Amino acid sequence: MVKWRRGATTAGLILLGTFVITAPFIMLAGANPFAAYGEFLVSPLTSRYSGLEVLVSSIPLILTGVSVALAFRAGYWNIGAEGQLLMGAVAGAGVGMLVSDQSRFLVLPIVILAGAAAGALWALVPALLRVKMGIDEVVTTLLLNPVALLIVTALLSGPWADPETGFPESERIAESAQFPILVPRSRLHLGFLVGLAIAGLVWFVLSRTVAGLQVRAVGSGPKAARFAGISVGRTLLTVALASGAIAGIAGASEVSGIQYRLTGGLSAGFGYTGIVVATLGALAMPTVVLAALLLADLNVGAGSAGRVLGVPSQLGDVIQATVLLVTVGVLAYRRYHHKVLKSEVEEAPGEGAVPEVEEVDTS
Amino acid sequence: MTAAGDSPATPVVELRSISKRFGDVLANEGVNLSLWGGEVHGVLGENGAGKTTLMRILYGLSIPDGGEIYVDGDLAHFASPKDAIGAGIGMVTQHFALVRPMTVTENIILGRTGGAILDLDRAKDLVEEAADRYGLHVEPDRRLSDLSVGEQQRVEILKALYRECRVLILDEPTAVLTPQEIRALFATLDRLRASGMAIVFISHKLPEVMELTDRVTVLRHGKVVHTVETDEVDAAGLASWMVGRPAAPPEPRTHSEPGATALEVSDLSAVGGLDLPALSDVNFEVAAGEILGVAGVSGNGQTELAEVLSGMRKPTAGSIIADGTQIAGKGPKQVIAAGVGRIPEDRHEALVGDMSVANNLILEHLDEAGKRLILDRDRIRANALDLIERFSIKAGPDDLVKTLSGGNIQKVLLARVLVREPRVIVVSQPTRGLDIGATAYVRNELLAMRRQGAAIVLMSEDLDELLELSDRLIVLYDGRIAGRVDAAEADRDQLGLLMAGHTEVA
Numbered sequence: 001m002v003k004w005r006r007g008a009t010t011a012g013l014i015l016l017g018t019f020v021i022t023a024p025f026i027m028l029a030g031a032n033p034f035a036a037y038g039e040f041l042v043s044p045l046t047s048r049y050s051g052l053e054v055l056v057s058s059i060p061l062i063l064t065g066v067s068v069a070l071a072f073r074a075g076y077w078n079i080g081a082e083g084q085l086l087m088g089a090v091a092g093a094g095v096g097m098l099v100s101d102q103s104r105f106l107v108l109p110i111v112i113l114a115g116a117a118a119g120a121l122w123a124l125v126p127a128l129l130r131v132k133m134g135i136d137e138v139v140t141t142l143l144l145n146p147v148a149l150l151i152v153t154a155l156l157s158g159p160w161a162d163p164e165t166g167f168p169e170s171e172r173i174a175e176s177a178q179f180p181i182l183v184p185r186s187r188l189h190l191g192f193l194v195g196l197a198i199a200g201l202v203w204f205v206l207s208r209t210v211a212g213l214q215v216r217a218v219g220s221g222p223k224a225a226r227f228a229g230i231s232v233g234r235t236l237l238t239v240a241l242a243s244g245a246i247a248g249i250a251g252a253s254e255v256s257g258i259q260y261r262l263t264g265g266l267s268a269g270f271g272y273t274g275i276v277v278a279t280l281g282a283l284a285m286p287t288v289v290l291a292a293l294l295l296a297d298l299n300v301g302a303g304s305a306g307r308v309l310g311v312p313s314q315l316g317d318v319i320q321a322t323v324l325l326v327t328v329g330v331l332a333y334r335r336y337h338h339k340v341l342k343s344e345v346e347e348a349p350g351e352g353a354v355p356e357v358e359e360v361d362t363s
Numbered sequence: 364m365t366a367a368g369d370s371p372a373t374p375v376v377e378l379r380s381i382s383k384r385f386g387d388v389l390a391n392e393g394v395n396l397s398l399w400g401g402e403v404h405g406v407l408g409e410n411g412a413g414k415t416t417l418m419r420i421l422y423g424l425s426i427p428d429g430g431e432i433y434v435d436g437d438l439a440h441f442a443s444p445k446d447a448i449g450a451g452i453g454m455v456t457q458h459f460a461l462v463r464p465m466t467v468t469e470n471i472i473l474g475r476t477g478g479a480i481l482d483l484d485r486a487k488d489l490v491e492e493a494a495d496r497y498g499l500h501v502e503p504d505r506r507l508s509d510l511s512v513g514e515q516q517r518v519e520i521l522k523a524l525y526r527e528c529r530v531l532i533l534d535e536p537t538a539v540l541t542p543q544e545i546r547a548l549f550a551t552l553d554r555l556r557a558s559g560m561a562i563v564f565i566s567h568k569l570p571e572v573m574e575l576t577d578r579v580t581v582l583r584h585g586k587v588v589h590t591v592e593t594d595e596v597d598a599a600g601l602a603s604w605m606v607g608r609p610a611a612p613p614e615p616r617t618h619s620e621p622g623a624t625a626l627e628v629s630d631l632s633a634v635g636g637l638d639l640p641a642l643s644d645v646n647f648e649v650a651a652g653e654i655l656g657v658a659g660v661s662g663n664g665q666t667e668l669a670e671v672l673s674g675m676r677k678p679t680a681g682s683i684i685a686d687g688t689q690i691a692g693k694g695p696k697q698v699i700a701a702g703v704g705r706i707p708e709d710r711h712e713a714l715v716g717d718m719s720v721a722n723n724l725i726l727e728h729l730d731e732a733g734k735r736l737i738l739d740r741d742r743i744r745a746n747a748l749d750l751i752e753r754f755s756i757k758a759g760p761d762d763l764v765k766t767l768s769g770g771n772i773q774k775v776l777l778a779r780v781l782v783r784e785p786r787v788i789v790v791s792q793p794t795r796g797l798d799i800g801a802t803a804y805v806r807n808e809l810l811a812m813r814r815q816g817a818a819i820v821l822m823s824e825d826l827d828e829l830l831e832l833s834d835r836l837i838v839l840y841d842g843r844i845a846g847r848v849d850a851a852e853a854d855r856d857q858l859g860l861l862m863a864g865h866t867e868v869a
Binding site for chain 2: 208209210211212213214216217220221223224225226227228229230231
């Protein structure tokens with residue numbers, strides 16, 4: 001109960017802080033901040049089409065957010081979701097172009113698994129370097145992102161270029177490899193359910209299974225975990241591969257659900273936004289999903305706000321960046337506040353009365 | 364006893380009926396404390412008695428809810444440490460506030476540079492003068508990162524002197540020092556006292572308080588129990604005031620019959636942090652029902668020995684047979700499985716601070732934490748409630764370990780290990796930083812395990828602890844066993860020589 005109230009207060013503080021900081025920029029762009037925020041956050045939810053579009057654009061963010069949050073919970077700083085997503089897209093598109101009119105029930109699982117396998121494979125080398133040789137994964141995973149993009153570009157300029165138009169786009173994937181649409185007259189596709197299912201699965205594994213307890217122990221106290229006989233290296237490797245696999249599925253889902261082909265501009269930095277989503281969601285899966293929905297809402301709103309209010313649609317990016325900074329600030333402040341309070345009370349009698357501390361133990 | 368003759372008429376600092384509340388907790392209630400120039404005033408109390416809160420108030424870090432502070436008889440208000448420093452109060456905390464890449468002199472003038480020009484010369488002069496007058500030897504141009512803990516503490520004292528303090532608060536200053544450094548510190552404090560300074564010495568080590576202080580104030584549950592001249596009390600009286608009851612003497616060590624050999628270490632060698640040899644050809648055996656103490660000045664291989672025996676460090680050579688199983692070179696998992704209970708010197712390396720007590724209690728035996736792969740949360744909780752009860756841990760199963768006091772954290776660790784009734788126990792610094800009550804508890808638990816037939820290897824920097832608990836002692840020097848002594852016949856001087864590297868003189 002208390003936790004929920006605290007969560008709500010935190011969210012309120014973040015939104016208020018973001019509003020106060022961004023309002024002057026909106027006014028500089030010549031719009032009323034209240035109207036702009038209405039346009040950014042509320043109006044996408046007022047029509048059926050744009051509401052469903054919010055869900056559509058939340059799909060890659062849910063998946064990359066969960067991917068990054070899972071890795072971060074284990075203390076594995078995977079910054080490479082973008083590259084893993086692109087490799088997943090390559091694999092998904094590859095399968096999609098290979099198959100013809102087999103049954104969807106057969107093809108779709110293969111597409112998803114191929115995306116997962118390619119994402120995991122792209123995550124494997126940095127993970128091995130980290131576990132076996134202690135090489136910082138922040139650098140290696142990050143540096144593999146542009147490499148993945150170059151592979152996509154190379155494929156699209158050569159072997160996979162559209163044979164008819166010569167455009168840097170692959171052939172269209174077979175119909176059987178396309179995700180079914182969930183709601184008629186919309187773009188909402190199967191990926192949404194896949195995303196929610198994976199978020200739920202990761203939540204369950206982290207909070208309810210022995211393996212999840214190991215992951216959390218490794219993430220919050222690697223030394224103590226090792227001391228207790230948990231294999232830290234194996235845990236990190238497994239988490240890194242799972243994180244890569246989830247990001248890879250995000251890529252396959254964009255190909256099979258939206259583009260129906262491999263394109264160079266398939267990812268609008270979803271892998272990086274996943275870091276924002278994970279942080280905004282405080283690495284707990286339910287809130288990560290909420291954070292993905294919020295940013296998706298903002299993305300859709302930014303598009304229409306540009307048209308309606310005549311403000312640059314990049315204002316959406318400004319707001320998104322501000323949300324992240326304010327979130328990090330609020331979380332850091334809370335942690336600092338607790339620390340100070342705690343150190344004051346530490347020496348006080350009745351040790352049980354230490355104030356409640358930020359906890360993410362329920363994942 | 365104030366310095367005879369020129370004793371001033373008013374105390375340098377006087378606290379009158381100070382109260383401070385944190386939430387529901389009264390950290391200080393009606394505390395009176397007067398500090399006179401030329402005295403060392405001991406402040407005693409268990410963890411949580413309110414010592415640190417009181418000192419934070421005196422240093423301007425906390426604002427009291429009630430009460431007054433008088434400096435030289437005049438009412439003063441300390442809104443921040445700046446005010447306290449201005450009134451001549453200096454504090455040396457347990458965690459030094461020093462900048463490691465800077466030199467001694469730079470650290471000393473930091474925060475008191477006054478103007479654009481650094482007066483490094485004056486600071487240097489002070490360092491040299493202080494070395495002469497007070498025996499505070501530190502080289503002014505060395506970097507902090509190159510100094511030992513004892514030397515860093517001297518820099519903290521120099522900082523306070525540079526700010527012309529008249530009252531020096533030392534918060535558990537000996538906790539981090541070697542015996543030699545403690546001697547040097549006491550000599551310095553003697554000279555500072557002679558020069559007219561008021562010194563507050565916070566501690567829960569009774570022998571030190573008895574030796575050093577002129578007067579002593581005992582706090583319990585935030586209130587002053589007594590303030591007395593140190594001459595008029597003995598250690599036992601102070602201890603009973605601290606804990607509110609006669610301190611339970613440790614159970615007398617019965618000379619139990621050592622059983623069969625349970626731990627056999629042969630020709631063990633290992634390298635330490637920088638791949639330098641840390642252990643060379645170490646041989647010993649421990650029988651069931653026996654405690655083997657490992658003595659030595661810190662840094663002579665004790666840490667590495669504990670790590671090797673715990674499965675946290677691979678030996679370069681040798682064998683370790685625990686209860687019939689070869690564990691040399693095995694990881695923590697196999698070592699636990701072989702029936703070795705491990706309590707490391709740093710509790711925080713064995714427990715996950717951000718996790719609940721319940722989860723930490725099952726962390727070493729995760730195979731029992733679930734049905735199939737799913738966590739059995741009822742069982743984890745029941746196990747926690749059981750252990751909390753049996754080991755009287757003051758915490759709930761869902762409390763995060765990092766919110767517990769040091770004594771309770773140690774109890775969580777003990778509970779996790781001892782409930783398995785390990786045949787072999789490797790334990791390092793089991794009472795470091797614990798108060799009297801928790802210390803007695805931990806020692807009695809270890810003695811109880813000994814009675815039940817466990818073979819215990821005890822690493823400790825506290826010689827009293829080693830002598831009190833051990834049956835036999837080995838002394839490590841430079842990674843080798845410098846001597847073997849029967850605890851009943853051990854003589855401190857002889858141990859001291861062995862610890863200093865003098866080989867055994869028969």
